[in-house]
């Protein structure tokens with residue numbers, strides 16, 4: 001029997017911020033689908049623990065994505081010592097919670113550097129190899145904060161909306177070389193970023209659950225499974241999509 005179209009056997013994925021939260025959920029799902037992963041982040045201890053759990057054949061690289069000068073070397077190192085990168089998941093991101101009037105230019109720039117500029121720099125570097133091989137899947141991790149209005153996310157929301165523009169533009173240039181670019185817009189997913197953002201505020205938590213059509217928070221595995229689908233042969237004709245994975249929060253007014 002042939003491989004399922006959902007299988008990622010023989011595929012290598014690079015996942016930024018893959019040691020924690022949603023990134024780790026994506027790494028686990030890709031490994032469960034038969035793929036291998038390289039996860040990155042700034043904290044070695046966290047990455048080591050994650051690799052212990054993911055098992056043999058998976059690797060980590062300590063890397064700060066905002067250090068853009070180091071990205072070509074990172075990608076070359078992975079391509080030459082581990083293998084060709086078939087899947088890039090631009091997951092690393094930072095949050096900033098503040099009203100627009102309290103957001104400084106420095107705050108805004110910091111968010112854009114991590115969530116947008118570094119994503120572009122790494123995408124451009126990985127795409128160099130993918131375009132030459134005429135094969136690749138790139139996934140941006142956006143947010144529903146980039147799809148509709150939420151207060152106190154001026155910089156973060158803007159950064160996530162920018163990823164939609166990036167997907168659209170890249171699709172016009174990469175598609176003829178069979179490199180697909182999609183985004184996932186997670187809703188409220190139980191990860192540290194989310195728990196810190198609501199700051200153990202039970203009342204706020206209840207308000208949020210009421211906003212979600214399915215009456216429940218998402219799990220990191222929900223994003224992982226969506227990432228597996230978008231990276232797999234099952235999605236070979238899907239590019240330029242921003243897929244909300246949010247229990248219906250985006251359409252529930």
Ligand code: NDP
Pocket residue numbers: 016017018019020021022023040041042043046063064065066091092093094095114141142143144185186187188189190191192193194
């Ligand atoms: P986490 O804070 O757990 O994950 C963020 C990851 O990004 C960490 O592993 C962190 O590792 C890494 N990271 C941050 N900055 C850098 C950097 N400069 N260089 C390299 N790695 C970096 O949060 P989540 O898992 O929740 O978030 C993952 C993605 O999902 C983000 O893009 C976020 O915006 C998005 N998202 C999350 C939602 C949620 O409800 N949780 C909802 C919508 C979107 P380290 O600190 O070690 O560098």
